[in-house]
Amino acid sequence: MNRTFIKYAFLLILAASLFAFSACVTVEMNGSNAQNGEPTAVVLNGQPQSAEATQQPTQDDRVLPTDPEYVEGEVEDTDSSKFATERRVVSGDSYKSNFFERPFTSQTMDYLPAVDILYGYISSDDNFFIYTIILAGVDYETNTLLGSYGVEMDIDADGRGDYSIWAKDPVSTTWTSENVRIFKDTNNDVGGKDKYTSDAPSAGNGYDQELPNTNAEAAFARVMPEYPTVVQIAVHRALVENPAEFLWGVWADNGLQDPGQFDYDDHYTYKDAGSPISGNQYYPLKAVYACDNTCRRTYGFYPDYRIPNMCWSGGPVLTPTPGFGIIFFPRLIPTPKPPIIK
Numbered sequence: 001m002n003r004t005f006i007k008y009a010f011l012l013i014l015a016a017s018l019f020a021f022s023a024c025v026t027v028e029m030n031g032s033n034a035q036n037g038e039p040t041a042v043v044l045n046g047q048p049q050s051a052e053a054t055q056q057p058t059q060d061d062r063v064l065p066t067d068p069e070y071v072e073g074e075v076e077d078t079d080s081s082k083f084a085t086e087r088r089v090v091s092g093d094s095y096k097s098n099f100f101e102r103p104f105t106s107q108t109m110d111y112l113p114a115v116d117i118l119y120g121y122i123s124s125d126d127n128f129f130i131y132t133i134i135l136a137g138v139d140y141e142t143n144t145l146l147g148s149y150g151v152e153m154d155i156d157a158d159g160r161g162d163y164s165i166w167a168k169d170p171v172s173t174t175w176t177s178e179n180v181r182i183f184k185d186t187n188n189d190v191g192g193k194d195k196y197t198s199d200a201p202s203a204g205n206g207y208d209q210e211l212p213n214t215n216a217e218a219a220f221a222r223v224m225p226e227y228p229t230v231v232q233i234a235v236h237r238a239l240v241e242n243p244a245e246f247l248w249g250v251w252a253d254n255g256l257q258d259p260g261q262f263d264y265d266d267h268y269t270y271k272d273a274g275s276p277i278s279g280n281q282y283y284p285l286k287a288v289y290a291c292d293n294t295c296r297r298t299y300g301f302y303p304d305y306r307i308p309n310m311c312w313s314g315g316p317v318l319t320p321t322p323g324f325g326i327i328f329f330p331r332l333i334p335t336p337k338p339p340i341i342k
């Protein structure tokens, strides 16, 4: 056995144990204890409004993200493939609390593996926060990731998202800023009146300002080389005000795709949004469809109180075990599964 093998074996074991450990302490974000009852749905239509988007020339001489080898935080999400053939989910969707598990078409409830998040990770380097989103599969027809993949960052930890960064229909396996867009909420109305629950129907302007992605400090995305179901989004620290402490959560959205309507559950009533849970009075999905998000993890701080949208189990956020703060990364990616239906 050579040293490399031993090292990888060790890391694999470490990763596996960490994984099991974190699975125990991870809060089911959209648990079945959807205390607030039915969701309110917000609908965004069509593609994100285009802001004279200004694509960067192909030759990019800006500072690019590095290859993240380690993760500094993870969030687990419901795997909806389990009940996909039954066109329903059994957990993970708590509409009124802004937790969505909706990787299905509207009305017909066809399963969409390319918008079914399984895991989200955060890594970083000197210049970037790098988010990794693992999807259940690729789109059945295009064999690619189809939709908008994004991250919301709450940089003042008030429970309201402040920035959202999106990559649409990513295909490049090298870092590109093409089709990567950055939105900011300038009037703090993401989350609506009550940041803990749905305010629908209300009409704030959500993430109302698009920032140019052509400056030296930019955001990039790529499909992870050799992993077609994994997308990575790298956000230059300076773009989001260099936060040391913040919350982050990830998204997949091939439905509304409209940051201006965030939070969706403040715009669309539960009834209009529909529900993916069979037996729910609002089943099936309607206006808020083909999307998935995770609860948010903290980065750089460990509160013992509940912040809206945070993954929450009723106790303090666990600090990383010394020596286990980062785990070997690509070994955790599940093998893509074959199509289940269709």
Ligand SMILES: [Ca+2]
Pocket (backbone or CB within 6 Å): 077, 078, 079, 080, 101, 116, 117, 118, 292
């Ligand atoms: Ca999911």
Ligand SMILES: [Ca+2]
Pocket (backbone or CB within 6 Å): 154, 155, 156, 157, 158, 159, 160, 161, 162
């Ligand atoms: Ca905030």
Ligand SMILES: [Ca+2]
Pocket (backbone or CB within 6 Å): 191, 192, 193, 194, 195, 196, 197, 198, 199, 263, 265, 266
């Ligand atoms: Ca709200």
Ligand SMILES: [Ca+2]
Pocket (backbone or CB within 6 Å): 185, 186, 187, 188, 189, 190, 204, 205, 206, 207, 208
């Ligand atoms: Ca706003």
